[in-house]
Amino acid sequence: MSLADLPRLAIDALIDAVIDREGGYVNHPADRGGPTRWGVTEAVARAQGYAGPMRDLPRAESATIYRRIYWLRPAFDRVAARAPRIAAELFDTGVNMGTAIATGFLQRALNALNRTARDYPDIAVDRAIGPRTLSALDGFLKARGKGGETVLLRAMEALQGERYIALAERRPSQEAFLYGWLANRIGGG
Incomplete structure (x- = not known):
């Protein structure tokens, strides 16, 4: 493992922890986010191109969404270096x-x-x-x-x-x- 791999390993661990904490499919009536799978809302999944049933959103696709939308896009990776x-x-x-x-x-x-x-x-x-x-x-x-x-x-x-x-x-x-x-x-x- 090289030093260049450390930030990727760190975000992988953060994503896994969020997915584990959020769990599988949820559609709580009081949750304004609506149906979620692995903590990803239906609106976010659709905006990222997922067209299938929310119950079937793959974990790997959720991880890709988390990395792109909640880590790289807001530049949190640049904060992580500091x-x-x-x-x-x-x-x-x-x-x-x-x-x-x-x-x-x-x-x-x-x-x-x-x-x-x-x-x-x-x-x-x-x-x-x-x-x-x-x-x-x-x-x-x-x-x-x-x-x-x-x-x-x-x-x-x-x-x-x-x-x-x-x-x-x-x-x-x-x-x-x-x-x-x-x-x-x-x-x-």
């Missing part, structure tokens, strides 16, 4: 809430942790990973050292947890999922 645990959190949150929301959590946390722009400039919360977000992440990691990634991860998870609670408060039908979200999606669950 901060693998942050990238893993972005991926998991992106699968559950959307990659733009996950990226927004990162950007908000970076802005809040930059000590009023002394460590690096504020960035737009545009919910897209680009050169400025990556530069801010580099600046944060340089300024905060070894423990910085852990603190940034906690900040992102705090934002995620608040969003879950707000969703359940706004739409009581989502309370059916709140315990699982908090148990399985926050704190490395």
